[in-house]
Amino acid sequence: MKRMELGKILFLLICSSLTIAGAVGAPPTCPATDVGGECGDADDWKGEFFPGIPNIKYEGPSSKNPLAYKWYNAQEEILGKKMKDWLRFSVAFWHTFRGTGGDPFGGATKFWPWEDGTNSLAMAKRRMRANFEFLKKLGVDRWCFHDRDIAPDGKTLEESNANLDEVVALAKELQGTEIRPLWGTAQLFVHPRYMHGAATSPEVAVYAYAAAQVKKAMEVTHYLGGENYVFWGGREGYQTLLNTDMGRELDHLARFLEAAVAYKKKIGFNGTLLIEPKPQEPTKHQYDWDVATTANFLQKYGLFGEFKINVECNHATLSGHSCHHELETARLHGLLGNIDANTGDPQIGWDTDQFLTDIGEATMVMISVVRNGGLAPGGFNFDAKLRRESTDVEDLFIAHIGGMDTLARGLRNVAKLIEDGSLNDLVKKRYESFDTEFGAQIEAGKVDFESLEKKAMAWGEPKVPSAKQELAEMIFQSAL
Ligand code: XUL
Ligand code: CO
Numbered sequence: 198m199k200r201m202e203l204g205k206i207l208f209l210l211i212c213s214s215l216t217i218a219g220a221v222g223a224p225p226t227c228p229a230t231d232v233g234g235e236c237g238d239a240d241d242w243k244g245e246f247f248p249g250i251p252n253i254k255y256e257g258p259s260s261k262n263p264l265a266y267k268w269y270n271a272q273e274e275i276l277g278k279k280m281k282d283w284l285r286f287s288v289a290f291w292h293t294f295r296g297t298g299g300d301p302f303g304g305a306t307k308f309w310p311w312e313d314g315t316n317s318l319a320m321a322k323r324r325m326r327a328n329f330e331f332l333k334k335l336g337v338d339r340w341c342f343h344d345r346d347i348a349p350d351g352k353t354l355e356e357s358n359a360n361l362d363e364v365v366a367l368a369k370e371l372q373g374t375e376i377r378p379l380w381g382t383a384q385l386f387v388h389p390r391y392m393h394g395a396a397t398s399p400e401v402a403v404y405a406y407a408a409a410q411v412k413k414a415m416e417v418t419h420y421l422g423g424e425n426y427v428f429w430g431g432r433e434g435y436q437t438l439l440n441t442d443m444g445r446e447l448d449h450l451a452r453f454l455e456a457a458v459a460y461k462k463k464i465g466f467n468g469t470l471l472i473e474p475k476p477q478e479p480t481k482h483q484y485d486w487d488v489a490t491t492a493n494f495l496q497k498y499g500l501f502g503e504f505k506i507n508v509e510c511n512h513a514t515l516s517g518h519s520c521h522h523e524l525e526t527a528r529l530h531g532l533l534g535n536i537d538a539n540t541g542d543p544q545i546g547w548d549t550d551q552f553l554t555d556i557g558e559a560t561m562v563m564i565s566v567v568r569n570g571g572l573a574p575g576g577f578n579f580d581a582k583l584r585r586e587s588t589d590v591e592d593l594f595i596a597h598i599g600g601m602d603t604l605a606r607g608l609r610n611v612a613k614l615i616e617d618g619s620l621n622d623l624v625k626k627r628y629e630s631f632d633t634e635f636g637a638q639i640e641a642g643k644v645d646f647e648s649l650e651k652k653a654m655a656w657g658e659p660k661v662p663s664a665k666q667e668l669a670e671m672i673f674q675s676a677l
Contacts, residue, residue, distance in 0.1 A: 240322030269605035285576025287339035287379035291346040292582035329371040343384035381418030386431035396453035397446035419466040424574040429473040434480030451498035471507040476516035487516040488526040505534025511541040524565035535575030552600035559607030613676040
């Protein structure tokens with residue numbers, strides 16, 4: 198075949214697949230023009246958003262009801278605290294109420310009945326009402342949001358702020374006395390102005406715009422009684438070092454965070470500031486690569502003590518660590534503040550943001566949380582979404598119930614491991630040679646190289662015992 202013809206065929210194939218991708222998906226179930234129907238351009242909504250869904254209750258492990266908790270029993274005490282106080286669950290507004298099921302190869306698959314296909318203020322308010330009905334039915338009293346998830350961008354910063362104020366006023370009313378944001382944040386990665394970064398953009402006007410957005414997002418988080426504020430630097434990184442002054446960008450990021458600390462104090466916001474590491478995606482390299490990198494950054498710029506870390510499990514695995522490793526690293530630095538509870542897929546190399554269903558992983562996560570004495574004022578934010586193919590409203594409930602039960606089961610397993618004590622004994626035994634007088638002197642920093650050399654000569658070749666890894670794994674498994 199001639200090259201020209203082959204090119205033509207390829208071109209036609211590409212065009213037809215693009216047409217297919219563009220055509221997939223039903224129209225919104227509630228078109229914006231449907232003014233006479235259930236969803237007009239007002240934010241009101243007749244009846245319930247989730248009419249077939251009851252308030253979710255604990256029914257115990259033998260229950261077969263998908264709309265009930267089998268392991269999460271909010272008021273039950275485990276290891277000296279109520280389950281609800283260990284777990285402090287939160288719903289992520291962006292996934293649950295703005296997730297469309299779209300991916301790079303296809304558009305939306307989810308058209309919730311209350312959506313009218315617009316990003317209007319009226320729609321934002323109606324969505325907020327759906328959010329609070331969802332939280333109440335689930336029995337969860339925390340939620341997390343980005344400024345631009347909950348209210349539409351305006352033509353100017355002033356207009357965006359006014360939109361946000363209007364939606365936040367409604368959220369405040371709907372929160373009542375029970376519900377509060379676990380954390381708020383500013384979305385500094387979707388708008389094209391942030392394509393080179395926000396705090397690390399080489400454009401000073403972008404740096405200023407980002408600061409203004411964070412200032413406002415901190416104000417509304419404070420106003421809503423939020424307990425934390427998150428910085429996730431999705432575009433704070435680089436695509437190539439050939440065009441990047443990394444030293445200058447890191448300095449800018451530190452100045453930006455210093456200014457945020459100063460503003461937090463100025464407005465009397467007592468919430469914890471959290472940095473959420475992620476190694477890459479959307480940038481090729483994100484500056485807050487993992488917990489250790491972030492801890493070092495905080496130390497270098499004198500910000501230690503002002504920030505804690507929000508560990509996201511799927512980000513942990515993207516950086517080549519386990520979630521447990523990241524949690525333990527954060528905990529040992531005194532930086533463990535919050536968990537974005539999700540998981541990745543071992544066969545897919547990107548941030549799939551799935552609900553955690555692996556009981557072993559959940560147990561390891563809860564080992565760190567229990568060692569940390571809990572997460573408060575942080576908690577578990579379900580930064581997790583339904584699969585593209587899950588399109589029923591009830592799937593939103595099932596996914597959260599599953600995630601909550603998995604972590605609750607992890608907590609119960611930790612209690613079993615602690616009660617049994619043999620895993621703890623195994624670890625303790627491995628280090629018992631340091632529980633001697635000489636070992637204690639080493640740990641106290643009182644032994645120099647000359648004394649160590651003398652001991653080495655006196656003791657001769659050390660007898661090195663087994664690590665007992667398989668036994669440790671067997672004990673761990675027996676608690677699941
Ligand atoms: C992105 C991510 C964000 C942050 C908040 O990977 O995790 O949703 O949690 O900006
Ligand atoms: Co996250």
